[in-house]
Amino acid sequence: MTTAGAELDQHYAVAPGDVERYAANGFVKLRGVLSPDLVAHYEPEITAQVIRLNSQHLPLAERDTYSRAFLQVVNLWRHSDVVRDFVFSRRLAGMAAQLLGVPAVRLYHDQALYKEAGGGFTPWHVDQHYWPLSTDRTVTAWVPLQDTPAELGPLTFAAGSHRSGYGQTLEISDESEAQLDAFVAAGGFPIDDSPYALGDVSFHTGWTIHRAPGNRGDIPRRVMTIIYMDAAIEVAQPTNRFQHADWAAFLDSRPAGSVASGPLNPMLWSAD
Numbered sequence: 651m652t653t654a655g656a657e658l659d660q661h662y663a664v665a666p667g668d669v670e671r672y673a674a675n676g677f678v679k680l681r682g683v684l685s686p687d688l689v690a691h692y693e694p695e696i697t698a699q700v701i702r703l704n705s706q707h708l709p710l711a712e713r714d715t716y717s718r719a720f721l722q723v724v725n726l727w728r729h730s731d732v733v734r735d736f737v738f739s740r741r742l743a744g745m746a747a748q749l750l751g752v753p754a755v756r757l758y759h760d761q762a763l764y765k766e767a768g769g770g771f772t773p774w775h776v777d778q779h780y781w782p783l784s785t786d787r788t789v790t791a792w793v794p795l796q797d798t799p800a801e802l803g804p805l806t807f808a809a810g811s812h813r814s815g816y817g818q819t820l821e822i823s824d825e826s827e828a829q830l831d832a833f834v835a836a837g838g839f840p841i842d843d844s845p846y847a848l849g850d851v852s853f854h855t856g857w858t859i860h861r862a863p864g865n866r867g868d869i870p871r872r873v874m875t876i877i878y879m880d881a882a883i884e885v886a887q888p889t890n891r892f893q894h895a896d897w898a899a900f901l902d903s904r905p906a907g908s909v910a911s912g913p914l915n916p917m918l919w920s921a922d
């Protein structure tokens with residue numbers, strides 16, 4: 651096994667204080683989870699796959715707000731063995747399990763989110779609105795593939811907003827940006843928009859209200875995300891058109907009530 655491969659599988663014990671912060675705030679930004687060399691090793695292949703698979707070719711000025719926010723390519727692990735090794739990292743999956751407090755996690759899907767130079771903001775939103783899953787035991791690892799200072803558009807969280815129950819029926823849009831911005835300001839939720847250094851990784855819950863500023867830099871903001879779910883989570887009846895699409899794309903169209911253990915949902919970490 652390569653050095654990079656070995657590091658990807660090395661156990662990371664999440665400090666009890668970080669587990670508590672994750673539960674209280676709905677996210678945690680952890681410094682130095684991966685070595686800069688490891689991230690630099692995988693970045694070129696992830697970027698090559700994003701360029702190869704990207705289907706968005708309109709100029710930024712001709713796109714809507716959501717499409718200006720990033721190029722989005724899902725389940726890269728199916729297209730490259732190198733990316734698969736990254737997405738299947740036992741280190742990251744083990745951290746997800748520790749944060750969720752569950753004995754095993756499966757992959758829901760991965761997703762590259764590349765905010766182009768000059769790309770727009772990502773509107774405030776919550777993720778679980780899109781997912782036909784039986785519980786909220788889900789967590790996204792957001793892994794920047796370069797240093798991400800304020801001008802590149804670091805992921806930004808409203809701390810404690812996952813407990814508010816607000817915004818759960820809002821689709822990501824100019825409307826979600828306006829409504830949730832007003833909600834977050836009125837509620838006095840602390841905002842964490844701190845930069846990420848290479849190797850930092852954040853984890854957020856499915857109901858945490860989050861956004862990202864536009865990319866004012868002159869390089870793309872390259873980010874890989876991995877979405878994990880409790881291995882015991884079940885498929886739920888889709889309640890909107892996005893959930894119908896996810897149900898078919900990621901959950902093998904399995905009936906509501908069955909464990910979400912389709913061919914695209916491998917077990918990535920188990921305590922056994």
Ligand SMILES: O=C(O)CCC(=O)C(=O)O
Binds near residue numbers: 765790860
């Ligand atoms: O990367 C971004 O700009 C948004 C990411 C996001 O919303 C997510 O990973 O849930």
